[in-house]
Amino acid sequence: MATRPNISLPGQHGGSAPQHFVPPTARELRAQAVHRLQVGLLGLAAMLLLVALASIIMERARMAESTLPPAAGVASSTASPKSDPLADIGVIPSPDAARTPQAAPNR
Numbered sequence: 001m002a003t004r005p006n007i008s009l010p011g012q013h014g015g016s017a018p019q020h021f022v023p024p025t026a027r028e029l030r031a032q033a034v035h036r037l038q039v040g041l042l043g044l045a046a047m048l049l050l051v052a053l054a055s056i057i058m059e060r061a062r063m064a065e066s067t068l069p070p071a072a073g074v075a076s077s078t079a080s081p082k083s084d085p086l087a088d089i090g091v092i093p094s095p096d097a098a099r100t101p102q103a104a105p106n107r
Helices: 026-067 095-099
Strands: none
16 A cells, blocks of 8 residues: 655646745744843843942942051152152153252352
8 A cells, every 4th residue: 555645846746835934923923022032131131240249349449548557568659759760761851850940150
């Protein structure tokens, strides 16, 4: 007993070609759109939470840093002015030279 396949070739009569792709229904399309929206909003909320957490951590670090006394081994900024390396090697005029008045030569 031979069986007949249920596939008909184009040009033959007696049936239609099988449909491999079933287009999504309106309900499936709406469900996909809602799912995409939910994933997008969840990602946006996660990024907002990360930025807020980083901001809180940085603020606490700044507060903790400002309340600490200066370390004993570190020179304070008011102890002595920093020298300019370019002025030290003579590339630019020294900023100290502009501050100190030069005496006029006597004749």
